[in-house]
Amino acid sequence: MRCTRVPNPKSSRFPGVGSERTNLRSIVAVHGLGANVDWSWTWKDPKSPGRHVKWLQDPNMLPTVVPRSRILLYSYDSRWHADAPKIRLSLCGEELIRSIRDFRDGTTASRPVVFVGHSLGGNVIQHALLYANSDDAFRHIVTLTVGVVFLGSPLRGSEFQSLAEIVTWFSRFTGSHDGIVRNLAYDDENLMDTLHQFCRMRNTLSIATSCFFEIYDTDYLKKMLRMGGPGRGRVVDEASACIPGLQRIPLAANHSELNKYSGPDDRSFQSVSAELRRLCADALAVVQRRTKPKPIVTDRDHALKEKPEARECLRDLFLTDPYEDMMALKRKKGERAKGTCAWILGTDELTAWLANTPESTLASTDVLWLHGNPGTGKSTMSMFLAEALSETFSRTPNKTLAYFFCDSGYDTRRTATAVVRGLLLQLVQQHPRLIEYILPKYEERGARAFGSFDGVWAMFMKACADTATGRKYCVVDALDECTQDEQVTLLKQIKETFERDRSGGKLNVSLLITSRPYLEIREHLQAFLNKNLASFEESGRDISRFINEKVADLKEMKHYTATVAANVARVLHEKAGGIFLWVGLACQELEKVASRNAVTRLEKIPEGLQWLYQELLDTALQQDEDPETIKRLLGIVMVARRPMSTRELASACDLYQNEGEEERIQFTAEVLAACRLIIVVRDEKVLLLHQSVRDFLVTGAGRNISISELKAHNALASRCVGCLI
Structure with a gap:
């Protein structure tokens, strides 16, 4: 082994190197354990001891390649x-x-x-x-x-x-x-x-x-x-x-x-x-x-500049803006705790999905399904991936990202056709040449071309297969929030399409899907690469970071002593069960409790989302409001095709109609306040806190209230008819 303790580090670290200035790139070879750089990369001919081949240096070897x-x-x-x-x-x-x-x-x-x-x-x-x-x-x-x-x-x-x-x-x-x-x-x-x-x-x-x-x-x-x-x-x-x-x-x-x-x-x-x-x-x-990243395009201006003839086509393709949907979801959920989620980029599963190498020893890697129970951070992870991969792909040639956030509260975000249209829109926004895969059908059928799932899927797959625009990566969050028939439509198509392409690469697209681990979803996706988010060791560290951040906020807001803060953190860790949503709700409850009562109140909060929702609902029903009013309001919010404003909700529920408009809105807002932590108001729209609240109201509300979707739809329809006549 050549001694490295010499005065000239250049000659010792990189021996025998000239000072060529016309080269375009550098290849740095690093030898292994106990090796000598003079012989580590050299083949010695056993039949001719004096013949040595140095593949990194000999002119007819790597320098030629x-x-x-x-x-x-x-x-x-x-x-x-x-x-x-x-x-x-x-x-x-x-x-x-x-x-x-x-x-x-x-x-x-x-x-x-x-x-x-x-x-x-x-x-x-x-x-x-x-x-x-x-x-x-x-x-x-x-x-x-x-x-x-x-x-x-x-x-x-x-x-x-x-x-x-x-x-x-x-x-x-x-x-x-x-x-x-x-x-x-x-x-x-x-x-x-x-x-x-x-x-x-x-x-x-x-x-x-x-x-x-x-x-x-x-x-x-x-x-x-x-x-x-x-x-x-x-x-x-x-x-x-x-x-x-x-x-x-x-x-x-x-x-x-x-x-x-x-x-x-x-x-x-x-x-x-x-x-x-x-x-x-x-x-x-x-x-x-x-060094000169290309920003990800999130509007249609770029496409219209190159393809002005596609204005009407892009207008009719549009259903919802996935970027704006993600920003709204982020406001609803709040910022993720510092240091969380980034670990997913280092996992075997995401590495395989991003690489999509046909020789992979893992299951088919062109589809990755990340699943988990309600409140375990799936959508937060999807938002992180959408932002992180957008940043990565802006600095990477030949890779394009599209994403879609399903939401049962919007009829434009809970169908199979809506999902594919949202993904296709983003691909066209970033690569205007892909409009050529859409225009022929549009010129033939007009807006009706986008009403058929099969038609839109065919356009999407043709756009994805375009190799000149690189490989496409698509993230679909909360697939379980699509209606069941729509889930099956999309899942059957994914399974049929991607199982035919087991070698990988021909389709030129990779899908990442998040959802709850429902059996009907598992039946279609279990053959592909999949993982329970909670099974990652780093997921447990994330919830610890989340708890620590929430406790730090409470300590500052409620002036907790170090002992109180430590005890609150301890109880949160004991009862969280890996559910970020439970931690967030519990900490919101503590915001209205004096520090001396914080630990006692926290110990009384039941574990699990179902029991916590029951307690919150019981609290709402024990207030002065008529239980039937709260029941009617929850039902309308649950079945509405889109989130309503407070004014619209007052009209839909027939609340305080004899009052002036200002009073009607204020009084309805007070009813909403009674349902705190079950219903939230974001951007002046009234929404259920989470999909799990809807599940609870339909199937698990239990001893005080039960809501029939059919009756809620009937009540809303009757109210609409009443307004018309």
Whole structure:
């Protein structure tokens, strides 16, 4: 191993590199554990000892495949069982990123970078990029990173780590140190955290990533100690070397051969060099899009500018504005707690969905279903994804996002046709050329072209299949809020369409759906990639953050002492059951309670949404208002085709009609106040707090009130007829 403790860091870190100024990109190769940079990437001919092939440097090898690329071999001290430096993986990563920053200057400092890591070198690259992403002084290197190639890197650890630990212990008198190998045990928590953080970063930036793995065993003990023994096997198996959902490519090699190739015709070289060529091909365009993002279009002005003849078509396609719907939903729910939701970007499921690699070992990844019980944060997660992916795709070429938030309270947001029209509208707004897939039918049928689900679905799929506008990613939130017949219509079509495309890619679209785990939805989506949100470990951390934020607000508002705040937080944690909505309602109840009574009141609040709604309803019915008035009001709000204003609701419920208009509105508002936390007023519209309130009123209101949808519809219809005559 070349000693790195020398005066000139440039010559030691990147040996044998010239100062070419005409290159377009840099490829940085990082060797593995205990390797020598002079030989790590070199194939030695066993039949001709003097013949060596250096695939990163020989003119007929990689330089021919990716011309005008500056190929750098990074050298660092990775010894561990003799004369080892007292170092750990994170420090190796920091050293790599500093060396790159110091080495690159002038015109070379802005070149795109592709990393190649063999074995432990891949882990060093992970740490380097994570460190750079956390420090403003180095973040530009992450921006310039367009791809990473892992060659047998133990991303989830190695079964041979315990053997390395034993060798380190026996070699302690010769200067061994386990700082590098200590955390390489299979599924080590630190390794898993690093992998999660790396995936979150690469998904946020859309860093192309390819994983190669060995298919032959290595005699590891012989390699380490020049002796035989039981240490034979795959040093890094496929599960550890690959990231679910991303490119995974087998090489006909053992671990030490993954980065050594005999010549241009070596099949392993051809596989690896092909990936490097693919990553380098679009490098300049990728960096340019990151540094000059293209804002996501959320109106039709852009489309009309390019396609003025489509004005009437776009007008008739419009039903609702998904962006405005999301903003209204955010106002209704409030801002998410700081630090929540972002973890989803690092999960295997979202990584696979975003990558949509046909070779994925996971279930079909072009559809991802995230499900959960009422109040567990599904819509908040959908809003986060809509905003985060909009930001990511604005900096990523060839990716387009569309989203739709279903809502049972609006007839324009609870049908299968409405969902597809909303998604199609956004695609056309961002890519006006897609209007060509709509205009022929529109010119033939006019607005009726958008009234048929089958017709709109056909337009949508044709627009998605347009490869010139890149891959399409669509998020559909709260599918369960569509009427049951409409759910089935959409789900049957999704299942039929996407099951025909098991290889992935032909449809050129990926769907992410959130809903409750209803059986009728599961029957159609269980064959696709799916996950219960509550089953993610990070979801539990999110509710803790949410509770802590709510308690901090209460502490400031109600002047809680530290002891009261701690006890309130404790009870909330004990009773929340993973339901964010319950925590929010309980904390709203505490806003009207003195600090001395806060814990006692909280302990009396029943667990679970059904029991909490029952208590809130009981409280409303015990006030001065006539129970029948409250019952009538709740029924009308529940069945209305769209949210009403207070004035409209007073008329629909026939409330205080003998009073003046100002008094009628005020008195109706007082009735609404009696139903606090069940009914909310947002943007001067009256809404049920949550879909779960509607479910409760229809099926679980229990001992004091029950509401028949049929009777509520009849009452509203009768009132409308009465107004007309």
